[in-house]
Amino acid sequence: MSDRFLVKIIPPHGYAVYRLEIARRHLYAGLGVLGALLLLAIGAALWDVHHLRSIAAAQRRQLAAVDRQASNLDAALHGIETENAKIRRMIGLKAQPPAKPGQPPPPAVERELSYRGGSETTQMRLAALAQLARAVGDEQSTLRRDTARVVAERKAEAAARARALAAIPSITPVQGVIDSGFGYRTYPDREFHEGVDIAADYGSPVIATADGVVASAGWDGGYGIKIDIDHGNGYHSWYAHLSRVLVHPGEQVKRGQEIGLVGATGFATGPHLHYQLMLDGQPIDPDPYLHGIPPSVVASVK
Secondary structure (H helix, E strand, O other): OOOEEEEEEOOOOOOOOEEEEEEHHHHHHHHHHHHHHHHHHHHHHHHHHHHHHHHHHHHHHHHHHHHHHHHHHHHHHHHHHHHHHHHHHHHOOOOOOOOOOOOOOOHHHHHHHHHHOOOHHHHHHHHHHHHHHHHHHHHHHHHHHHHHHHHHHHHHHHHHHHHHHHOOOOOOOOOOEEEEOOEEEOOOOOEEEOOEEEEOOOOOEEEOOOOEEEEEEEEOHHHOEEEEEEOOOOEEEEEEEEEEEOOOOOOEEOOOOEEEEEEOOOOOOOOEEEEEEEEOOEEEOOHHHOOOOOHHHHHHOO
């Protein structure tokens, strides 16, 4: 067999014939190279397909992980919103409308997503969750400010209420027993008794029954030595028949502070304390105020 191949090339018009001789080994070598190239091309294509599939699988796993994280973030943010709403209810603040993660992202974000292509649903959800996170963050900042304001207001209100309650007579001014109550009596005179007489040993300490300012301290006719404390809320407390005063007019006194000593000055048949309460210039029965503030009075204090 010939070790060469003859190839004739005849143009359409037939004016000339071209001859090409190819050695058999060259032809086989060329076919081998062509086959090798074809195999390489097929292998490269298959590798590209495998690589692309691997990338797609990795992207799917990443998207699934992102989706789980987004779901967890969504739940966490709504949990924070719920807690914020509870705090607002507890401190009496107006409820805020909840943020909605299902809302589409802002136009700028949406335009950006449209250029990226692929996985737009997940990215748009993440963008919406980012919006929700910002809204919840802003809500928490507002809530912190509002809570601080409400706490300060409540503290001020509590302090004001405590001051108001401290200025209402609520304790017994001297240790002893009541031997003459509020109202009409026949001894030692037939009269309306405008206070209570508390029997006590001569020189026993007398204490202020509420915070206030000493309006007067000295002799007052039949009351003998008397102290008048103005509590600044319509209440005045009187302590009469004292043997001595331990305060002076204009002095600030506190509930429980010692202000004088029991005596028998003025119109008195023996050592005792005449304790009288005045409210808006009128005498009232001190008995309900000797062991605490009457509940009706406490309820009226704002």
